[in-house]
Amino acid sequence: MARLHPSLLPVSLLLACAGGEDPTTGFVTVTTPMTSSTGMESTSGMPAPTTSGPESTSGGPGGTGESGTGPDTDSGASNATTEPAPICGDGKVEGGEACDDGNAVNTDECLDICKKAACGDGFVQVGVEECDDANVDNDDECLDTCVAAKCGDGFVQGAEGCDDGNAVNTDGCLDTCVAAACGDGLVWEGVEGCDDGNQVDDDACSNMCAAASCGDGVKQMGEGCDDGNQVNTDGCLDTCQPAKCGDGFVQAGVEECDAGGMNNDNTGPCRTDCTECDCQGNDLKGKTCKDIPGFNCGTLACGGCGFNTSMCVSAMAPNFMGQVGPDFSADGCWQQCEGYLDQPGGDEVPKEWGNDCVGTQFKKLRIACGASTNQYRFITVNKNVFKDGLNAYPEMGLITEAKDQNKNDFVTQNQIYATGNHPHTGVSWWGNGNGCNEASLSVTINNGCSWEAANCFGQNLGGPRYLWVYVSP
Secondary structure: OOOOOOOOOOHHHHHOOOOEEOOOOOOEEOEEEEEEOOOEEEEOOOOOOOOOOOOOOOOOOHOOOOOOOOOOOOOOOOOOOOOOOOOOOOOOOOOOOOOOOOOOOOOOOOHHHHHOOOOOOOOOOOOOEEEEOOOOOOOEEEEOOOOOOOOOOOOOOOOOOOOOOOOOOOOOOOOOOEEEEOOOOOOOOOOOEEEEEEEEOOEOOOOOOOOOOOOOOOOOOOOOOOOOOOOOOOEEOOOOOOOOOOOOOOOOOOOOOHHHHHHHOOOOOOOOOOOOOOOEEOOOOOOOEEEEEEEEEEEEEOOOOOEEEEEEEEEOOOOOOOOOOOOOOOOOOOOEEEEEOOOOOOOOOOOOOOOOHOOOOOEEEEEEEEEEEEEEEEEEEEEOOOOHHHOOOOEEEEEEEEEEOOOOEOOOOOOEEEEOOOOOOEEEEEOOOOOOOOOOEEOOOOOOOOOOEEEEEHOOOOEEEEEEEEEEO
């Protein structure tokens, strides 16, 4: 068979030959560039014709240039082929591809870069992820678990005041992600005593979320007052009730006395109007008959809640113009009626020396004798013998006490003598009947002794002495 020159083959046949198959023989051959005898390479890619000798294929049978009966084997030809690169999107998982679903959709399981969808890739996988912001921040709108941020997820986002990840409303964060606060109507355990969700301060729960209690300083239901202290002498008791007469507490500046249910106008210790009793028991509170209107002397006593004035009198003071003696006003209703200074050789104590002590309102006498108001002795006589005289000579048992200026007792006989049984009409003896003996525990008046007031109750004065006389109702 005649062989066509490659330059004369149709284009389609040449393209077929490019695959290595010889259309004339059916053998696959590898063509290599040929050079002419001149050393020029064929520009067609096919073996170039030579200028001399018949055309031949290298390595052909017989080396005659004609085709042999078997395949053409060129010992210098290569059978290796290059593996094509994988194409992402061709629907086939090849090479380093993790997946290839043949589409460009990024919301399914396989991304358009042939990687499997995952949280954090920036694409929201439908039906799997709620969001995907490609970061690990949990304080934005999408958590690092690709779940949309919301109240209760345990992370504080946006307008949330808190988020403790639970639905408990008795801790510091409500299930609405609002921080617990007094007035929200929910009791924060360990912090609030109550929370009624209002701003009414005088109900069972204060505006400070403290349960109403006496002493909190807020007047609430059932309380008459609440001053926030435990003082019971002000206007509000520690029971949160207003202070009043009879509650047993003395309200300072308002009440004088308050013994509670024991207040009694007749027996005390306080009157029912919470004024203080004038006296109580033996306590006269320093008062005497002179402090009671209408009386100027006597013995004041206490009778229940008020004074007993039965021993008080309104006695006219004696017409006294003599020597002033000791003051016995604190010892009862004693008023001085006579006072003399007895000196040698004189007549200072007159015969009627007790006339100024006569008075129907005066029932008792006190005779005192001494060197001064700081040194004296006296006796108390339970009868005004200047007014009533003596019943006998002597009359016994009239002397009720015998003391000195220090209230120390001395001993004298309990008898009184007087001429004609009237001591202001002649000689009189007070204590006993001894005469002019300065050691005698008596007083002898106008007995012709060296002293008109002789003996002076045994003080052995030996010099001038005073004689004082007092009367009492």
